[in-house]
Amino acid sequence: MLVHTTPARHKTALLDTVDSPEDIREMPIPELEKLAQEIRIALIESVSQTGGHLGPSLGVVELTLALHYVFDTPRDRLIWDVGHQAYAHKMITGRRKNFHTLRQYQGLSGFPKISESEYDAFETGHSSTSISAALGMTIAKDLMQDKGRAIAVIGDGSMTAGMAFEALNQAGHLDKNLIVILNDNEMSISPNVGALSSFLSRKLTGRTMRRLKDHLVERLGQLSNVGENILTVLKKSEESFKSFFTPGMLFEALKFDYIGPLPGHNLADLIDTFETVRDTIQGPALIHVLTTKGKGYEPAEKNPGAFHGIGPFDIYSGKKIGSEKKQLTYTDAFGDAITRIGGTNEKVVAISAAMVAGTGLSGFADAYPERFFDVGIAEQHAVTFAAGLAKEGLHPVVAVYSTFFQRAYDQIIHDVCIPNLPVTLAIDRAGVVGADGPTHHGVFDISFLRIIPNMLLMAPKDQRELQHMLYTAINHQGPSAIRYPRGAGEDVELASRFEELEIGKGELLCEGDDILLIPVGNRVHPALRAAAGLEKLGIHAAVINPRFIKPLDRELICYWAVKTGRIVTIEDNARQGGFGSAVLELLSRCGLSGVKTKLLAHPDRFIEQGPQKTLWRNSSVNSVSITEAALQLMKEG
Numbered sequence: 001m002l003v004h005t006t007p008a009r010h011k012t013a014l015l016d017t018v019d020s021p022e023d024i025r026e027m028p029i030p031e032l033e034k035l036a037q038e039i040r041i042a043l044i045e046s047v048s049q050t051g052g053h054l055g056p057s058l059g060v061v062e063l064t065l066a067l068h069y070v071f072d073t074p075r076d077r078l079i080w081d082v083g084h085q086a087y088a089h090k091m092i093t094g095r096r097k098n099f100h101t102l103r104q105y106q107g108l109s110g111f112p113k114i115s116e117s118e119y120d121a122f123e124t125g126h127s128s129t130s131i132s133a134a135l136g137m138t139i140a141k142d143l144m145q146d147k148g149r150a151i152a153v154i155g156d157g158s159m160t161a162g163m164a165f166e167a168l169n170q171a172g173h174l175d176k177n178l179i180v181i182l183n184d185n186e187m188s189i190s191p192n193v194g195a196l197s198s199f200l201s202r203k204l205t206g207r208t209m210r211r212l213k214d215h216l217v218e219r220l221g222q223l224s225n226v227g228e229n230i231l232t233v234l235k236k237s238e239e240s241f242k243s244f245f246t247p248g249m250l251f252e253a254l255k256f257d258y259i260g261p262l263p264g265h266n267l268a269d270l271i272d273t274f275e276t277v278r279d280t281i282q283g284p285a286l287i288h289v290l291t292t293k294g295k296g297y298e299p300a301e302k303n304p305g306a307f308h309g310i311g312p313f314d315i316y317s318g319k320k321i322g323s324e325k326k327q328l329t330y331t332d333a334f335g336d337a338i339t340r341i342g343g344t345n346e347k348v349v350a351i352s353a354a355m356v357a358g359t360g361l362s363g364f365a366d367a368y369p370e371r372f373f374d375v376g377i378a379e380q381h382a383v384t385f386a387a388g389l390a391k392e393g394l395h396p397v398v399a400v401y402s403t404f405f406q407r408a409y410d411q412i413i414h415d416v417c418i419p420n421l422p423v424t425l426a427i428d429r430a431g432v433v434g435a436d437g438p439t440h441h442g443v444f445d446i447s448f449l450r451i452i453p454n455m456l457l458m459a460p461k462d463q464r465e466l467q468h469m470l471y472t473a474i475n476h477q478g479p480s481a482i483r484y485p486r487g488a489g490e491d492v493e494l495a496s497r498f499e500e501l502e503i504g505k506g507e508l509l510c511e512g513d514d515i516l517l518i519p520v521g522n523r524v525h526p527a528l529r530a531a532a533g534l535e536k537l538g539i540h541a542a543v544i545n546p547r548f549i550k551p552l553d554r555e556l557i558c559y560w561a562v563k564t565g566r567i568v569t570i571e572d573n574a575r576q577g578g579f580g581s582a583v584l585e586l587l588s589r590c591g592l593s594g595v596k597t598k599l600l601a602h603p604d605r606f607i608e609q610g611p612q613k614t615l616w617r618n619s620s621v622n623s624v625s626i627t628e629a630a631l632q633l634m635k636e637g
Contacts, residue, residue, distance in 0.1 A: 125439025402442025
């Protein structure tokens with residue numbers, strides 16, 4: 001039954017008594033079912049205020065309760081793949097009273113976090129790591145003679161990644177008591193794609209399976225000796241019968257005991273199955289559970305993609321709360337540009353890794369379906385697949401969030417840059433991203449990309465410049481990358497026509513004799529505001545928009561470095577090996593060691609969750625901090 005709730009706080013008689021899994025283990029099934037309903041109401045009410053990953057968490061409420069009911073957590077390690085479905089888990093493991101701080105600055109993390117609770121067995125945020133981690137814990141417990149178990153909960157979307165199968169392969173070989181729960185809701189963020197997803201969707205309920213089996217037995221029994229012989233074989237190999245009609249054959253081939261598919265919202269069935277597996281099965285087991293993303297909240301069930309991750313929303317309508325005027329985002333500008341470029345250049349193809357809407361590729365996918373590919377959660381494959389396309393004369397654009405490109409680093413170097421192939425990396429969510437926190441901030445891409453030979457690396461100051469950079473990249477006969485931030489940019493109009501930028505040439509935005517500000521990407525406009533403030537104090541600052549992080553505009557930067565004698569670099573990236581480091585290297589090569597410098601960037605630590613403006617302020621890369629840094633450098637002589 002769908003939850004029909006109001007914004008008012010509901011009484012949660014059972015939930016208010018639950019501070020740890022111990023509090024639920026003596027509850028009868030009817031009370032657990034009531035608790036599940038209360039948790040759903042509490043989740044909807046809370047996430048409507050804070051935003052978050054509502055759909056995934058609503059889909060696993062019963063699964064969460066059943067796991068904690070049966071297994072001895074935290075001694076038994078429960079590992080949530082990705083972790084955005086762990087809200088109910090957080091609520092019943094001592095964090096109910098602080099749940100209103102979810103994803104807020106200095107509040108609860110939106111993902112499992114080891115430092116937050118002993119029940120968070122593993123730090124998660126990226127997909128497909130749970131089975132590897134759980135296997136490692138299983139082996140460690142075995143070596144240390146600890147009887148505790150490890151249970152990995154992985155979604156069908158995450159199961160498309162190669163890392164999951166690498167872990168399954170080793171687990172089957174080692175034959176240890178690992179338990180894997182396959183949470184199958186046919187969704188990751190975008191709907192799942194690929195042959196594996198289709199295979200996992202071949203589901204039969206227990207009732208249907210029994211009816212089919214009974215019918216087959218009856219028909220074979222009516223035959224002569226041939227039928228009896230077949231029936232004897234089937235009775236001796238009942239698992240083979242089941243595997244023929246379900247995904248079980250895949251996991252059985254990997255030497256896992258396969259159980260399922262099970263209805264994922266029936267607490268009695270889940271608890272009974274988990275207890276049976278816990279007490280009777282030796283070796284690795286995979287339990288296939290069918291759930292509904294957004295379960296219990298009608299808007300989320302009808303539109304699970306929108307409620308995968310959502311900002312504050314109105315509970316009655318399910319509509320997002322915010323200004324009516326939608327600001328143009330960098331992602332919007334990218335989507336507009338690639339769709340328009342694709343209309344005139346048939347060699348352009350686009351690739352997504354299960355983030356079609358999130359990366360702005362929906363328009364391209366609709367307009368040119370034969371040139372669009374969603375590879376699922378498989379960033380490594382996406383990059384090498386793009387290399388293969390490029391080798392045969394196409395120009396692929398791979399659109400992925402900065403934090404997820406980290407998963408394909410070897411492929412970028414080995415398969416794209418060494419052969420110098422024309423592949424463009426569209427790096428969305430570069431810089432700090434906000435409430436998703438350290439697992440999702442894109443603050444390392446400048447550092448890990450600029451060191452690769454053959455790589456052309458750009459960062460736009462606004463959405464329109466992003467469009468020109470994409471056009472430039474697609475016309476470049478080699479690897480290229482464009483990094484751009486999450487969310488809205490400046491108040492600019494989209495380009496009416498695209499311009500090809502001169503490779504390695506920046507632009508002088510302001511002249512000034514006292515100090516040089518070199519901001520990159522989304523830090524250009526804050527630097528311009530700082531320059532305007534410095535002007536009022538009688539300090540004349542030159543401002544360069546480098547456009548190209550690699551190669552740098554040597555002539556432009558060195559001229560103004562000599563003229564001013566002072567440089568402040570500003571970037572939404574880690575300081576180590578970042579843009580500022582590139583400028584220092586350039587000054588060294590040019591023999592300009594006497595130029596005074598100050599590098600503004602994120603410090604050598606993982607950046608916490610919080611509003612982007614707060615995080616920029618904390619890392620001293622906002623306008624006020626740029627002004628203060630310039631004044632300090634001026635005082636130093």
